[in-house]
Amino acid sequence: MFDQRAADLKNGSMKAFEEVYLKLLKMVVYFAYQYLSDMSQARSVAHDVFLSLWENRASIDVEGNLQSYILTTTKNKCINILKHHLLETKFGSITERAMKNVNYNALTDSSADLLLTNEFMEKFRISLDKLPEKTKEAFLLSRFKRLSYEEISVRQSVSVKNIEYRMMQALKHLRRDLIDFFPVVLGLMVTNLYSIFKII
Amino acid sequence: MRKQQLIKFIEGKASLSEQKQVLNWIEKDEANSKYFLGLKNLWVISSLPYEESQRDEFIHFSSENLNTGKNKKRKDFSFFAIAASLLLLVTIGLNIFQYYRSPLNFRSPEDMRPLLSLKDRNINTLSFYTNKGVKGVVTLPDSSVVWLNSDTRITYPERFTGSFREVEISGEAYFEVRSNPDTAMIVSTNKDLKIEVLGTKFLIRSYADDNDAQATLFSGSIKLISPRNRYSRGYVKKLKPLESVIIDKNNSIRLIHNSDTLKSIAWKRGMLIFEETPIQEVLKELERWHGTEFIIQDKSILSCKITAQFNSESIVQIMEVIKYCSPIDYKIKERQIFLSRR
Numbered sequence: 001m002f003d004q005r006a007a008d009l010k011n012g013s014m015k016a017f018e019e020v021y022l023k024l025l026k027m028v029v030y031f032a033y034q035y036l037s038d039m040s041q042a043r044s045v046a047h048d049v050f051l052s053l054w055e056n057r058a059s060i061d062v063e064g065n066l067q068s069y070i071l072t073t074t075k076n077k078c079i080n081i082l083k084h085h086l087l088e089t090k091f092g093s094i095t096e097r098a099m100k101n102v103n104y105n106a107l108t109d110s111s112a113d114l115l116l117t118n119e120f121m122e123k124f125r126i127s128l129d130k131l132p133e134k135t136k137e138a139f140l141l142s143r144f145k146r147l148s149y150e151e152i153s154v155r156q157s158v159s160v161k162n163i164e165y166r167m168m169q170a171l172k173h174l175r176r177d178l179i180d181f182f183p184v185v186l187g188l189m190v191t192n193l194y195s196i197f198k199i200i
Numbered sequence: 201m202r203k204q205q206l207i208k209f210i211e212g213k214a215s216l217s218e219q220k221q222v223l224n225w226i227e228k229d230e231a232n233s234k235y236f237l238g239l240k241n242l243w244v245i246s247s248l249p250y251e252e253s254q255r256d257e258f259i260h261f262s263s264e265n266l267n268t269g270k271n272k273k274r275k276d277f278s279f280f281a282i283a284a285s286l287l288l289l290v291t292i293g294l295n296i297f298q299y300y301r302s303p304l305n306f307r308s309p310e311d312m313r314p315l316l317s318l319k320d321r322n323i324n325t326l327s328f329y330t331n332k333g334v335k336g337v338v339t340l341p342d343s344s345v346v347w348l349n350s351d352t353r354i355t356y357p358e359r360f361t362g363s364f365r366e367v368e369i370s371g372e373a374y375f376e377v378r379s380n381p382d383t384a385m386i387v388s389t390n391k392d393l394k395i396e397v398l399g400t401k402f403l404i405r406s407y408a409d410d411n412d413a414q415a416t417l418f419s420g421s422i423k424l425i426s427p428r429n430r431y432s433r434g435y436v437k438k439l440k441p442l443e444s445v446i447i448d449k450n451n452s453i454r455l456i457h458n459s460d461t462l463k464s465i466a467w468k469r470g471m472l473i474f475e476e477t478p479i480q481e482v483l484k485e486l487e488r489w490h491g492t493e494f495i496i497q498d499k500s501i502l503s504c505k506i507t508a509q510f511n512s513e514s515i516v517q518i519m520e521v522i523k524y525c526s527p528i529d530y531k532i533k534e535r536q537i538f539l540s541r542r
Contacts, residue, residue, distance in 0.1 A: 014266075018258050025253040034244045037212070048324070051265055088343040095216065098223045102236070109237040115245040124246070 007062045009053075017057070020066060021050055027067070028074050035078045035103040045077045065122060072116050079107050120178075127177035131170055138163055139170040206236060210243050327355040330371075333491035335467070340367065340378075344385070347374040349467050350488040351407065372405040374465055377420075389413060393447055394425040402439075403464055410484070416444040416459050426453075472510040472518075479504040479528070483539075490515045497540045501528050 008016035028049055032042035049070060053060075060069070082104040086097070106112065114120065128136060134156060141147045141155065149167070153160045208214045209222040226236050328348070330336045336348045341359045348354060352371025360366075365385040377385050379399025387395045389406035391413040400420025406413040415424060417439040424437040424445060437453065439445060444459030466473045472489060474482055479502060483494045492515055496502070504526045510518055519530045519537065529542040 014262075018262070021258050021261065022253045022255065025257060026251050027248045030249050031244060044326075047261070047265075050261065054266060084341075088339060088341075095219055095223065098227075099219070102223065102226060102240075105233070106237045106240045109234075109241065111238040112241045115241050120245075 003062055003064070003066060006060050006064070006066050009057050009066075010060045010062060012057065017054055020053070020070075024067060024070055025050070028070060031071055031074050032078050035107055036081060037099065037103075041081065045074060045081070048077055049073050068116050075107055075112060075116065079104065082107070123178060124174075127174050130177075131173060135166045135170050138166040142167060206239060207243065210240050324358040325355055326358055327353060329353045331491065332488050335470075340365070342378050342380065342385075344378040345376045347468050349373065350491075369404055369406060371407055372403070372467070374401070374403045374468055376401050379420075391447065391449075392426050396423040396425060397421075403461075405464075407488075412446050412448045414444060414446045414464075415439070416461060416464050417441050418461055418465075424453075470512050472508075474506045474508050476505045476507055478502075479506060479526075482506045482522075486515070486518065490518075491535065493536050495536055495538050497538055501526075501539060501541055504528060 005016050005019060009020060025046060028046040029039075029042050032045040033039060036042050036045070052073060053070060060066070082100055085100055086104060128139070131139065138152050138156060141152045142149070147155075149160050149163045153163045156163070205214070205218065206222060209219060214222065222236075226233050328336065328338055330348045330350055330352050332351045334350055336352075338346045338348060338354055340346065340356055342365055344365075346354060346367075349372035352369070352373055354373060355368040357366065360383065363383055365380075365383055367385060367387045368389075369387055370390040375387065375397070377397050377399050381398055385397045387397070387404060389395075389404065390408050391406050393406060393413050393415070395402070395404060395415060397420070400422055401418035402420075402422050403416040403418065404414070405416075415422070419441050421441075422439050424439065426437075426447065437445065442458055442461060444456040444464070446454045446456065448454075463473045463475070467489075472485065474485075483496075486492065487494060506522060506526060508521055508525065510521070513521075515537070516532065519532070522528055523530060523542075527542050529540050531538045531540075
C-alpha cells in the first residue's frame with residue numbers, strides 16, 4: 001500500500017505536511033488527552049509530535065500508514081510523560097496517582113500496540129467505508145458526535161426504530177470484518193468493541 | 201463490575217467514589233486489569249475524531265516552528281549575520297584572552313554565567329505563567345518544587361543537561377531545590393540578579409513592575425550573583441539562612457538579618473499580611489492577587505499605611521477592611537476599583 005502523501009512529505013513537501021497536520025491534529029490531541037487528562041499537556045505533546053514528524057520526515061516509511069506512525073509517536077511521548085510523573089512527583093492524591101498508573105499501564109499494554117498497527121487502522125477505516133451511506137452516517141453521528149438515536153432520527157428523517165436497525169447493521173458489519181481480521185487473539189477484544197458500541 | 205461503569209470511568213464521567221471503585225476492581229486481579237487496559241485502548245482508538253482542523257492552526261504552527269519559505273528573507277540579512285558573528289568571535293576571543301591573563305584564574309560573576317542561555321540549546325523549554333489572581337506549583341525535571349505566586353512566569357528546559365540547572369523567573373516564587381552537589385541550579389531573573397544554589401529552600405521576588413528585587417533564604421545556602429554593568433561592580437554574595445537581600449534598581453544591596461520569613465511566604469499559604477505597608481504596595485499586591493485594577497482618584501491617600509491580615513477574603517471584604525481602618529473610600533465597577541478619600 002503506497003501512500004503518495006507520505007512520499008511527498010518524505011520529499012519535504014510543505015503542502016503534504018500541512019494536509020497531514022490539519023487532518024490529524026485533533027486526533028493526536030484527543031489521543032494524548034485520553035491518557036494524560038490534561039489539555040495543555042496534550043496540546044504540547046501534539047506540538048512535539050508534528051515537529052518531530054517534520055524533522056524526521058526523511059525516515060518515513062511510504063509503505064506504512066501515516067496515522068498509525070503518528071499515533072505511535074504520540075503514544076511514546078505520553079508514556080515518557082507519565083513515567084516521569086510517576087517517578088518524580090510525590091504530590092497529588094492517591095486516586096490521581098492510581099489514574100496515572102492505569103493510563104501508563106494501558107499505553108504500555110500489548111493491546112495498544114496491536115490497535116495502533118497499520119492493519120487494524122486500515123481495516124477499521126475500510127470496514128466503515130463499506131457501510132451503506134446512511135448507515136455509516138448514523139453510526140458516525142452516534143459514535144463521534146455523541147448524538148442520541150432520537151436526534152439522529154430527526155436528522156435523517158426516519159423513525160427511531162429505523163436508526164436502531166441501522167446501528168445494529170453497522171455493528172454487526174464491523175464486528176464481522178474485525179473478527180475476520182483477528183481470528184483468535186483479538187476475539188475477546190472485538191466482543192468488547194461490540195459491547196462498547198452497544199452501550200453508546 | 202458492569203461494563204457501563206467501566207465505560208463511564210474511561211469517558212471521565214465517573215464520580216470520585218465511582219473512580220475509586222473501578223480502581224480497586226482493576227487492582228484486585230491481573231485478569232481485571234488486563235481486561236480493563238484492552239477496553240480502554242479499544243475505546244480510545246475506536247472513538248478517534250476524524251475532524252479536520254482549521255487552516256490557521258497550521259499557519260500558527262508553521263510560523264512558530266518551521267523556517268522553510270523564509271530563507272529568501274534570511275539572505276538579505278546575511279551581511280549583518282556575518283558581521284554579528286565576527287563581532288561575537290572577537291568578543292569571545294577577548295574574553296578567553298582576559299580569562300587566561302588573570303593570574304588567579306578567578307571566575308568573575310560574568311563567567312559564572314552558563315556558556316549558553318536556555319534559548320540557544322536544542323532542548324525544548326517549558327514556560328508556565330500564573331495569571332493575576334492565580335497561584336501554582338511546578339515540579340522541575342530534577343524534582344525540585346517551585347511555588348509560583350500570581351503574575352509569575354517560570355521557564356526551564358524539558359530536562360536538565362550540562363553542568364547547570366538553569367531556570368528563569370519573573371515574578372515571585374518559592375523554591376525547594378533538590379540537592380545535587382554536582383550540578384548547581386542557576387535561577388536568573390528579569391533583573392540583574394542571579395542565584396546559584398545546590399539544594400536549599402529560598403524565596404525570590406522579582407516582578408518587572410517593582411523597583412527592587414528580593415531574595416530570602418530559608419535553609420541551606422545560596423549565592424547571589426549580580427553581573428557587572430555600567431552602574432555597579434559585579435559581586436557574589438553568600439546568604440545565610442533567614443537572611444534576606446533587597447536589590448534596588450541601581451543594584452545597591454541591602455541585607456536584612458532575621459528576615460520575617462513567615463510573612464514573606466504567607467502567600468504560599470493563601471494569606472496576605474501587611475504591616476505598616478505603604479498603600480501603593482498594598483494595591484500592587486491586591487492587583488496581582490485578585491486581578492483587579494485600582495484607579496486612584498485622590499493622590500492624598502497615597503500617604504496611608506495599612507496593617508492587616510487577610511486569609512482568602514474576597515476583594516470586597518478586603519476593601520471593607522481597608523475602608524474601616526483608613527480614610528480610604530472605594531467604588532467597584534466590574535474589574536476596576538476607584539479609590540477616593542472619605
